[in-house]
Amino acid sequence: MKKIDIFKKLRSSGLRPTKQRVEIAKFLFEREKTFHFTVESLNKLLTKKSASKIALATIYNTVHAFKTAGHLSEVEVRGNxxxxxxxxSNHHHFYDSDTSELIDIDANDIIIQKIPKAPNGKKIKNVEVFINLKN
Amino acid sequence: MKKIDIFKKLRSSGLRPTKQRVEIAKFLFEREKTFHFTVESLNKLLTKKSASKIALATIYNTVHAFKTAGHLSEVEVRGNxxxxxxxxSNHHHFYDSDTSELIDIDANDIIIQKIPKAPNGKKIKNVEVFINLKN
DNA sequence: TTTTCACTTTAGAATAATTATAAACTAGAA
DNA sequence: TTCTAGTTTATAATTATTCTAAAGTGAAAA
Incomplete structure (x- = not known):
């Protein structure tokens, strides 16, 4: 993803392309493969990568802004x-608790044949499949 | 579940049947329906229910001991x-984020037809399906 | 271009969930 | 009854995250 696209991506989601946001966005989105991270790991990687340190609060702000804008999704993993x-995109996960590693599963690689109907006037928003791994 | 069974349950999992553990176990397991809770909600309910206050740390200890002994399972929900x-037992969940309510889904009510094979020498430990609800 | 101001960033304080500590207590074997 | 390892307790510590308020900045308007 080119710098011009990063700018577009930010602008189109109502986010000013500040120095920090652009730096974080480049780090996150200029990749071939999908990337899984925690705020902590992202902070460490950014600190290692670049000269100018970005405040932790800014990383929290930015990640949440990206999430709200739909550029990141949140994955729930046992732990804190x-x-x-x-x-x-709509997809699922393997989780290897030994290495704390998440692995994407394409939505098409899991087919659910039978599913219960939602309770009392509710609808199904989405279905997440989480496969825990062991050795 | 009778008191004698609570004692057995504790003993058989290597837990001394102390006053606090018995009280918590009675509260949790003497029910018809399954019960979902957080340590915070359990603490409030226990405080309301009984005269003698149990320390929060004891509730944490006990809940974790029960989990380790296999008497409770942990459910991961987006949030803190x-x-x-x-x-x-092996089962799945609906989650209503409006009410923060979890609803059990029997394992037989979800049939997965296609599932990817586990990566690099790993095996599948278990599959959890989490269905988010909306109105 | 300069001004202006709402949006951002920042360091540090505050909060919330959970875990650690260490002293007092207790179940149950001897 | 005595003794000891296991347990409870209040409180401190830790960890992830959010809040705060002051300083900085992008970009629209003058």
């Missing part, structure tokens, strides 16, 4: 930290 | 608190 995923 | 479930 919140994981984010640059893959925002 | 950890939910527990008295249903320890």
């Amino acid at each position: 930290k919140t994981y984010f995923d640059t893959n925002v | 608190k950890t939910y527990f479930d008295t249903n320890v």
Whole structure:
């Protein structure tokens, strides 16, 4: 993803392309493969990568702004930290608790044959399949 | 579940049947339906229910001991608190984010037709399906 | 271009969930 | 009854995250 596209991406979601947001966006979205991270890991990687340090609060702000804008999705993992995923399409996950590693599963690789109907006037928003791994 | 069974349940999982553990176990397991809770909600309910106050740390200890012993399962919900479930059989969940309510889905009510094979020498430990609800 | 101001960033304080600590207590074996 | 390892307790510590308020900045308007 080119810098011009990063700018577009930010602008189109109502986010001013500030120095920090552009730097974080480049780091997150200029990749071939999807990227899973926590705010903590992202902070460490950014600190290592670049000279100018971005405040932790800014990383929280930016990640949440990207999430709200639909550029990141949140993945729920047993434990205390919140994981984010640059893959925002509908998909599922493997989770390897040994390595704390998340692996994407394409939505087409899981077919659910039977599903219960939603309770009392509710509708189904989405279905998440989470496959825990062991050795 | 009778008091004698609570004692057995504790003993058989290597937990001394102390006053506090018995009280918590009675509250959690003497029910018809499965029960979902957070440590916070359990603490409030116990405080309301009984005269003698149990320390919060003891509730954490006990809930974790029950989980380790296999008497409770942990359910991951988007958000910051950890939910527990008295249903320890293999099953799935609806989640209503409006009310923060979890609803059990029997394992037989969801049939998965196609599933990807586990990566690089890993095996599948378990599959959790989480259905988010909307209005 | 300069001005202006709402939006951002920042460091540090505040909050919330959970875990650690260490002293007092207790179940149950001897 | 005595003894000891296991347990409870209040409180401190830790960790992830959010809040705050002051300083900085992008970009629209003059």
